[in-house]
Amino acid sequence: MWHCQEVTSTSAVGAVRQGSLRELNLALVLGRIAAAPTPPSRADLAADTGLTRATVSAVVDDLINGRLVSEAAPAPRTGAGRPARGLVLADHGPAGLGLEVNVDYLAACVVDLAGTVRHHVVHRADLRPVSPADALTRLAGLAAGARAAADREGLTLVGATLGVPGLVGADGLVRLAPNLGWHDVDVPALLAGHPPLVEPVPGVPHLVVDNEANLAALGELHAGPPGPRSFLHISGEVGIGAGIVLDGALFRGARGWSGEIGHIPIRPDGPPCRCGGRGCLERYAGQEAILTAAGLAGADLPADTATTRLATLATAGDLATCGALHDAGTALGVAVSAVVNLLDLDTVVLGGGYATLAPWLRPPILTELSRRVLTTPWAEVTVRPAVLGPRSAAVGGAGSVARSIIARPAGWLARSG
Amino acid sequence: MWHCQEVTSTSAVGAVRQGSLRELNLALVLGRIAAAPTPPSRADLAADTGLTRATVSAVVDDLINGRLVSEAAPAPRTGAGRPARGLVLADHGPAGLGLEVNVDYLAACVVDLAGTVRHHVVHRADLRPVSPADALTRLAGLAAGARAAADREGLTLVGATLGVPGLVGADGLVRLAPNLGWHDVDVPALLAGHPPLVEPVPGVPHLVVDNEANLAALGELHAGPPGPRSFLHISGEVGIGAGIVLDGALFRGARGWSGEIGHIPIRPDGPPCRCGGRGCLERYAGQEAILTAAGLAGADLPADTATTRLATLATAGDLATCGALHDAGTALGVAVSAVVNLLDLDTVVLGGGYATLAPWLRPPILTELSRRVLTTPWAEVTVRPAVLGPRSAAVGGAGSVARSIIARPAGWLARSG
Incomplete structure (x- = not known):
């Protein structure tokens, strides 16, 4: 189910033209159907929205005719009368x-x-x-x-x-x-x-x-049950990017270019990066750095094969792979500590290839957070894989x-x- | 002059009780007086707010009686009639x-x-x-x-x-x-x-x-003429803190503990910090680190004497001091690069003791930004001392x-x- 923004009720905006009143009612009813934990009936929607049952019925007819809503299979008869049919988002719209x-x-x-x-x-x-x-x-x-x-x-x-x-x-x-x-x-x-x-x-x-x-990051915000409204979502691929969600909205920055976590300096005099800088996080925790440290450089593996291979080797206890993931997680932990000290976020989501590698990356990230973030004695930081998994x-x-x-x-x- | 948030005009909120209407008008008129570039007359305020001249006069009387507003000295006579007297914020309220x-x-x-x-x-x-x-x-x-x-x-x-x-x-x-x-x-x-x-x-x-x-940072947001609505304000004292202003509001983080830029790791294996971490920015750019590098450790100078002393020595070309400030600026530049890559801010304000030391800190900060921030080829980052100066x-x-x-x-x- 999607968790949609609630549409302003008509009473709050005063006089509304007939056309836009219909638009508001369509959005209101569809939003409630989308957010409902179980398929609501027309009566449920009337009770929930304050609209009359006749209005709800007309709106639902429009939504069904427009392939936005379907009637779910009828519930088993439990009493007298025709059982109410629940409404769900259409799977053919x-x-x-x-x-x-x-x-x-x-x-x-x-x-x-x-x-x-x-x-x-x-x-x-x-x-x-x-x-x-x-x-x-x-x-x-x-x-x-x-x-x-x-x-x-x-x-x-x-x-x-x-x-x-x-x-x-x-x-x-x-x-x-x-x-x-x-x-x-x-x-x-x-x-x-x-x-x-x-x-x-x-x-x-x-x-x-x-x-x-x-x-x-936007996908993660809306996936699954309602979660934290502010979090850092890190996408680990060949490059490393981040989406910063603050209070339920993506924070894009002054010019839309926020989230370049891959170029946070880990060691200012470290190896040169493609960006022109030195010692950027990507040089320690990007996919190529992990593969090289694991002894898999030059194998020319495509991204998710590479990620799967790393996970397989780490599961089997391969020392080089476990060490490579530990070092990558430590570098990630240093960068994430900088972010948490700066923004006081309480949730970090590991996305992209990191979603698959989270079991090995998470412990060293947590170790660095507990060492380097001032607030960890009172305020835990949750580090978890993305709900949407890799390629999100x-x-x-x-x-x-x-x-x-x-x-x-x-x-x-x-x-x- | 302060630049205040505009008060919603009464027409936009529909029916308003008489008491709160008066409150709104008081705030509206006072806000305009506060924001006006030159002292407005009652007639200016009526034209500006859409209130009647009688209402403006009554509101202004209340503000004057309440020691919130004063009449400025009358302007010289330029024509017929009594010259309009401008209104200013009271200096005795x-x-x-x-x-x-x-x-x-x-x-x-x-x-x-x-x-x-x-x-x-x-x-x-x-x-x-x-x-x-x-x-x-x-x-x-x-x-x-x-x-x-x-x-x-x-x-x-x-x-x-x-x-x-x-x-x-x-x-x-x-x-x-x-x-x-x-x-x-x-x-x-x-x-x-x-x-x-x-x-x-x-x-x-x-x-x-x-x-x-x-x-x-809040002081800086409202000081001087309207400036950028998003910026990083760094306070450099014995410790180093930051205030993050996003779109005209302080960003406080999940629990109100944002801005701990002093504990961004510069060298993950660097010297231990009081926070329990290692290699934090404070160890490279805090006041004590600068004094030690300048050969002034143990002089037990109070903060602004220390800052003034550093500025005096740097102005005189003292090599150790210039080197110490260059190194501190470089470390600051590494940390600020992390922040700008992450948040895409276009303005960095040097506050606290850094306001005084800005002439020496700014060049190495800009060097690091140009090396390490992906977007600097198209989007300059402004680094400037705080308008309010040190101790703000x-x-x-x-x-x-x-x-x-x-x-x-x-x-x-x-x-x-």
């Missing part, structure tokens, strides 16, 4: 397309209104020697496959997100993705030459390009598209008739 | 008391409604060997002197703030001030035994205990008391009338 270009893989997924991943393909490839245009052409192929999968399941893609491991401007321009070697890549322009994949819906952006760690940028992004439909269903309904 | 306990000094100051510092006393003493109760007794003596000075100037103290270099709970309990050696010090309880210094005003807290770096926690805190009167003048007027 609008859906989000989530895309990701990372250093060593491409990903595409489809997420429906209920947040269920209906399709997810990861294509492993080293994209460093590939031009941005060629990488995006390959991604467009993956996206076309996702579109075909959505069509087969009766889903309509209404918006796409694309996560990249770098600094993205509001216009979708990728200013810098150091590990990919991208500089000033105009992603929307390069993708414009490919066939459109999503149907236009008023109020839903066609394509949002964002930092992959930001999309993953595509899923997180696609989910945000689905949530935008739930927050403002009128645009979708206007489009579909 | 309510004022804030700002207190600070730091490692090597105590401070007390009085700030009036216009933000002018009317009294400021710094008492230098090493407070590490002194018990919290004795330190607070000495502070109470300083505060009594400030109260007497306020009385002499016709000012009424209406609230106090106390800055401490440590972690403070919402209840005023100082959980930990490592450089002072304070643990779980109940400051309000210890101060309760001293004579009251402020007159109670509805809506204004009697005493707010806060981290000194937070108070200094007391001034910043006292100013926040004065601003609270400007934001809600009705409480003060109810008390005095």
Whole structure:
């Protein structure tokens, strides 16, 4: 279930035009269906929203006709009368397309209104020697496959997100993705030459390009039962990014470029980094550093094979691998200590490849936190793997598209008739 | 001039009770007087607020009678009729008391409604060997002197703030001030035994205990002409603290303990720190580290004498001092690079003792930022000394008391009338 922002009730905003009153009621009822722990009946919704039963029925009819809501299977008869049928988010309505270009893989997924991943393909490839245009052409192929999968399941893609491991401007321009070697890549322009994949819906952006760690953090915020409203989400891949969620919202910084935790200096005079600095966290806890320390450098393993291999070796007690993960976790712990001392966050989520490696990374991170964070004697810091697991940028992004439909269903309904 | 938050106009909130309408109008008019670049006339205020001239005149009369506003000297006659008299914030009304306990000094100051510092006393003493109760007794003596000075100037103290270099709970309990050696010090309880210094005003807290770096950052936010809405303010004393201002508000973190930049690890295996960690920023850029590197260790200089001495020696080209400040600036630059990579802030303010030392600290900080921050090729980071100069926690805190009167003048007027 998604946990949606509550829509302001009509009484609080005074006189409202008839058109927007309908829009508010659609969003109110759909939001309650999305957030309900068990499928609510029309009567439940009337009681919950303060709307009349007639209004709720009319709104629900619109939502059902518009493929946003379905009736759940009827409950078994327990007394006299017709049993009330519960309402659930439709599994054959609008859906989000989530895309990701990372250093060593491409990903595409489809997420429906209920947040269920209906399709997810990861294509492993080293994209460093590939031009941005060629990488995006390959991604467009993956996206076309996702579109075909959505069509087969009766889903309509209404918006796409694309996560990249770098600094993205509001216009979708990728200013810098150091590990990919991208500089000033105009992603929307390069993708414009490919066939459109999503149907236009008023109020839903066609394509949002964002930092992959930001999309993953947003996904984590809305995944699973309501969790902490402020946390640090670290995406560990070849590069290391972070999404900072403060009080339920992504903190993007002055220019949208927050979260570059991979370039926090661990040892100021350490080895040079691709960013131009020295001794950055990526040089100690990035995927390549871990593989090198584990004796797996040059094996040219794709990212999740590499992560799985590390986990397998560590489970088997391989000393080099365990040592490599311990050292990476220690470096991560130093950087996370800096973040917690600075921001006083109480939750750290290990995402990307770190989600799989959390059993080995977590203990040394906790050790460094207890050594270096002033407040740990009274205030524990929780360190846990991401609920969405690895590769969550595509899923997180696609989910945000689905949530935008739930927050403002009128645009979708206007489009579909 | 203070730059106050605009009060919601009455038309936007619908029906308002007569009492609260008066309160809103008082706050609206006083806020405009406070924010105006030149003293506005009653006619200017009517045009600016949309209130009738009769209402403005009645409100201004209340504000003048309540010692919140004064008439400025009349402008020279330029035409027919009586010249309009401009209105300014009163210099004989309510004022804030700002207190600070730091490692090597105590401070007390009085700030009036216009933000002018009317009294400021710094008492230098090493407070590490002194018990919290004795330190607070000495502070109470300083505060009594400030109260007497306020009385002499016709000012009424209406609230106090106390800055401490440590972690403070919402209840005023100082959980930990490592450089002072304070643990779980109940400051309000210890101060309760001293004579009251402020007159109670509805809506204004009697005493707010806060981290000194937070108070200094808040002071900086409101000092001088409108500046950036997001910045990092670093207070460099024996310890190093930071206040993080995001979009015009202090970011306090999950438990109010944000900003512990002094314990960001610079070299994870570096020398042990009082906090229990190793290689913290304070060990490289704290006042004692700088004095030691400059060959002034053991001179037992009080804080601002030490800072002045360092500045004098650096101005004279003393090699050891210049080297010490360069090394401290480099360490600061490493820590600030971590913060900017993480939060994407575009402004860093050097406060506390760093305000005086900024000419020598700024160049190495900028060098590290340009080396280590991904975004510096497109997005410059401004590093500048604090507008309020050193010792700004007391001034910043006292100013926040004065601003609270400007934001809600009705409480003060109810008390005095």
